[in-house]
Amino acid sequence: MTEIVKSITTPIRLEYVYRPGRATSRFLRGLAEGRILGQRCPVTGKVYVPPRGASPTHGVPTEEEVEVRDTGTVTTFCIVRIPSEGLSIPPPFVAAHILLDGADIPFFALIHECPFDQVRMGMRVKAVWVSKEELAPTFESIRYFKPLDEPDAPFESYREHL
Amino acid sequence: MAERCAVIGVGQTKHDAKRIDVSMPGLVREAALRALADAGLGFADIDAVVIGKAPDMFEGVMMPELFLADALGCSGKPMLRVHTAGSVGGSTAIVAASLVQAGVHDRVLTVAYEKQSESNAMWALTVRIPFQQAVVAGAGGYFAPLIRAYIRRSGAPDDTGVRTALKDRTNALANPYAHLVFPGITFEQVASSPMLWDPIRYLETCPSSDGACAMVLASEKAAARAPGRPAWIHATAMKSEPTMFAGRDQVNPRAGRDCAAELYRKAGITNPRRDFDVAEIYVPFSWFEAMWMENLGFAAPNEGWKMVCEGATAMDGDMPVNCSGGVLSSNPIGASGMLRFAEAALQVRGQAGEHQIDGARRALGHAYGGGSQFFSMWVVASERP
Amino acid sequence: MRDVAIVSFAQAPNVRCETERNEVEMLMPVVAEALAASGIARGEIGFTVSGSCDYIAGQPFAFVSGIDAVGPWPPINESHVEMDGAFALYEAWLKIQSGEVDSALVYAFGKSSMGDIAEVLTLQLDPYTVAPLWPDAVSLAALQARVALDRSRVTERAMAEVAARSRRSAKANPNAQLRGDFDVDALLAEPYLVAPLRKHDCPPVTDGAAAVVLAAGELASRSCARPAWIRGIDHRIECHSLGARDLARSASTEIAGEKAGAFTGSFDVAELHAPFTHQELILCSALRMAPSVSVNPSGGALAANAVMVTGLIRLGEAAARIHAGDARRVLAHATSGPCLQQNLVCVMEA
CATH class of the missing domain: 3.40.47.10 (Thiolase/Chalcone synthase)
Incomplete structure (x- = not known):
């Protein structure tokens, strides 16, 4: 009798060294100082956060650095209710697009300190940072965003960012 | 100047969560041999092969077309491998068509596949790069906020997505190749299924499938000798835009609108809802049917949901969409776009079986990928262009 | 056309x-x-x-x-x-x-x-029967070199000469990575990296x-x-299974060369995508290169080998010779897959 092999397990392990590039390096250094640094497109004047070094619409370097605020407006969001590999946070949690004050593109982040069913489009939020000692050149320097005690931004103010 | 090109053979596998009965070569051969049989040809008759699939990390093989060359009878032939994210199945067919349209070859085999069970697609989509933001919870976590933005913009009723899901899942019951089949499925079952990425429910979500799709594309001369009715390619179009930029409309992306406009201009389509008999469009989450109806010009902005709610996109509606059950019912990612193109071809050839729209003469095949930024489309018809 | x-x-x-x-x-x-x-x-x-x-x-x-x-x-x-x-x-x-x-x-x-590029390329191999053994790209190339040494006119000295010439030519290429004068006898005195390949036989x-x-x-x-002007362009793939191919020749390059018109007329320059020295010799044979042709004046893949870019650079370098008025008719070649599995040939004229 020949038994058919239906499956074999072949583990693959490859190691890579990732390098963020100039623009992202500047951004990460900023986070280590508790600042959020964007870059301005020289053609459109729009501020990109996090910057990737290129104006995606014009293919030119974004060189002018612009510091943006750590407050912003939730443009849209979803409530994640299923667990996912590589995510340490237990569901449900809120993943949101946040238009930081001074930026022209929404920033992807988590929202806490607010019941998830009370998160809404237009809600004003502020970054919660790790302690000064823990600040490092990594996205984890911002733990999450929490609600601000401010009136919601009107839909028209962020409509073009959806 | 371009040579005419037609689809003369279509094949697909049974799509399933785990096709452990076949290897990767076995999977692509299953689809390829069916397409060849449909065209009345063998591997020896094929001039060139074009393969498409989504990220290689889904299976853990780098450029797998190299090792699949043997199984697809490619030795001594040209082979190309396309990768344009989720739209890849469509772009692969378009590249294959250009081999014929350029007058280089007469018979081209094109194959797209994904065998996600051989690795872990969710993992592959969320590789943690140290300095990048985590992609939250895969594609659902990415697209759910866009759906929320659509609902807000359009004022669509909450059950729009449920209606599309119910329609596509009902259509899938008439497709023997579909992966997800829920006999007797009801509105209540869809509406009460768990929220995964609010506002997306479980039954409004596409599965992860193993599967493949293949087509034989032919020049006019070769099509004349095909045993079956050809589906003539009247136009193809591809458009891309950046993933993100300031002020980008992610709900109704311009790349999709421009792609449709170019496609319709080439094919002489002036009123898509009237001019198409049937459409197969890429709807991985139910709400995208309403969104793409607007993007493709079937409905005015913010009114796509009306077509869904009125039943216009149902099998018996005036603009049937995804009679095969669509991506919601079978999603071998790399092949999902080609399945849309192939199902459109089956309809105009009168070979769609139980989910055939009677007398379909002109059909749209549509695929998109990335962050709603890569689009590929074609128009096929029973009449020669 | x-x-x-x-x-x-x-x-x-x-x-x-x-x-x-x-x-x-x-x-x-x-x-x-x-x-x-x-x-x-x-x-x-x-x-x-x-x-x-x-x-x-x-x-x-x-x-x-x-x-x-x-x-x-x-x-x-x-x-x-x-x-x-x-x-x-x-x-x-x-x-x-x-x-x-x-x-x-x-x-x-x-x-x-x-x-580790040599290991990364291992994932191109059959995932069920070959890749799990983790043969890396240099070892596979060495396997091919062994066949070429045993079965054709390829010699270790000829391979070293390819390396020395490539890196000497690269001195005139400001974008090259490895350049300089190397003595063939000195190269041959170096130890093997993966026999029969020495370090100089491999790309950077x-x-x-x-x-x-x-x-x-x-x-x-x-x-x-x-x-x-592109007068002919064609590409062909062959069997993936190394055991099913004659590794000492490049059958797919021969077909692509034939279809692209590489066997009529003469060439001033040929840019061949050969990451390993013996592969240049195999390709020259498959393309019937006359001794008068200037092969890889840019230094070729032995002087710089950014995987996924090297083939396009061959086409660009060959075209640039025409743009500059240094050549009238050129051939460019690109390869993909283990041991020259897939090959593209392009003939261009002023």
Whole structure:
């Protein structure tokens, strides 16, 4: 009798060294100082956060650095209710697009300190940072965003960012 | 100047969560041999092969077309491998068509596949790069906020997505190749299924499938000798835009609108809802049917949901969409776009079986990928262009 | 067939490890230079297509951010192959031949330094029966070299001569990574790396990016004083299974060469994509290269080997010889897959 092999397990392990590039390096250094640094497109004047070094619409370097605020407006969001590999946070949690004050593109982040069913489009939020000692050149320097005690931004103010 | 090109053979596998009965070569051969049989040809008759699939990390093989060359009878032939994210199945067919349209070859085999069970697609989509933001919870976590933005913009009723899901899942019951089949499925079952990425429910979500799709594309001369009715390619179009930029409309992306406009201009389509008999469009989450109806010009902005709610996109509606059950019912990612193109071809050839729209003469095949930024489309018809 | 030509070519300096710039930052100046040299405005380009590979970048969808370097807005007609940029150029050539467009931008990028490239390439092998044994790319090339040494006129000295000539030629190439004068006897006195390959028989690890602009007919003539007209281009693949192939010859190169018209007329220059010294000898034999042809005046893949870019650079370098008036008829070649599995041949004329 020949038994058919239906499956074999072949583990693959490859190691890579990732390098963020100039623009992202500047951004990460900023986070280590508790600042959020964007870059301005020289053609459109729009501020990109996090910057990737290129104006995606014009293919030119974004060189002018612009510091943006750590407050912003939730443009849209979803409530994640299923667990996912590589995510340490237990569901449900809120993943949101946040238009930081001074930026022209929404920033992807988590929202806490607010019941998830009370998160809404237009809600004003502020970054919660790790302690000064823990600040490092990594996205984890911002733990999450929490609600601000401010009136919601009107839909028209962020409509073009959806 | 371009040579005419037609689809003369279509094949697909049974799509399933785990096709452990076949290897990767076995999977692509299953689809390829069916397409060849449909065209009345063998591997020896094929001039060139074009393969498409989504990220290689889904299976853990780098450029797998190299090792699949043997199984697809490619030795001594040209082979190309396309990768344009989720739209890849469509772009692969378009590249294959250009081999014929350029007058280089007469018979081209094109194959797209994904065998996600051989690795872990969710993992592959969320590789943690140290300095990048985590992609939250895969594609659902990415697209759910866009759906929320659509609902807000359009004022669509909450059950729009449920209606599309119910329609596509009902259509899938008439497709023997579909992966997800829920006999007797009801509105209540869809509406009460768990929220995964609010506002997306479980039954409004596409599965992860193993599967493949293949087509034989032919020049006019070769099509004349095909045993079956050809589906003539009247136009193809591809458009891309950046993933993100300031002020980008992610709900109704311009790349999709421009792609449709170019496609319709080439094919002489002036009123898509009237001019198409049937459409197969890429709807991985139910709400995208309403969104793409607007993007493709079937409905005015913010009114796509009306077509869904009125039943216009149902099998018996005036603009049937995804009679095969669509991506919601079978999603071998790399092949999902080609399945849309192939199902459109089956309809105009009168070979769609139980989910055939009677007398379909002109059909749209549509695929998109990335962050709603890569689009590929074609128009096929029973009449020669 | 329409008359189609390479009208401009640009490349980033090939380096061992680009530590400062990410792929987009590397690509931007290269794309801008190629476009400027062609005189065709960004918005006038009919089709854009790129070649790159996720496993080089160590992440899925690596090509997606690459298009930011082009600034695709308003939306553009665009595609991507998970192959060397030379095959992207073939897709662009098809688009122009079909009459859909008159011009195309082709680019490629790859930072081989990010992973252990010889191990990464192992994942190209049959995942069920070969890859689990982890033969790396250098070992497979050594296997092929052994067959070539035993079965053809290839000798270790001839291989060392290829290495010495490539790196001497590279002295005239400001973008090359490995260049200099090497003594063949001294090279042969070096120990084996993976017998019968010595270090000099192998390519360097390279980060790079390149871009080419193609144009048809009159547009090509307006874009370039001496366009490099593509007279023939073809590519062929052969069996993947190494045991099923004669590794001492390159059957797919022979077919592609025949179809591309490589066996009629003579060539001034040939740019061959041969990462290993013995592969250049196999390719020269498959393409029946006359001794008078200047092979790899750029230094070739032995002087710089950014995987996914090297093939496109061969096409660009060969075309650049015509642009500069140094050559009248050239041949360019690109390869993909283990031990020369897939090969592209392109013949260009002034």
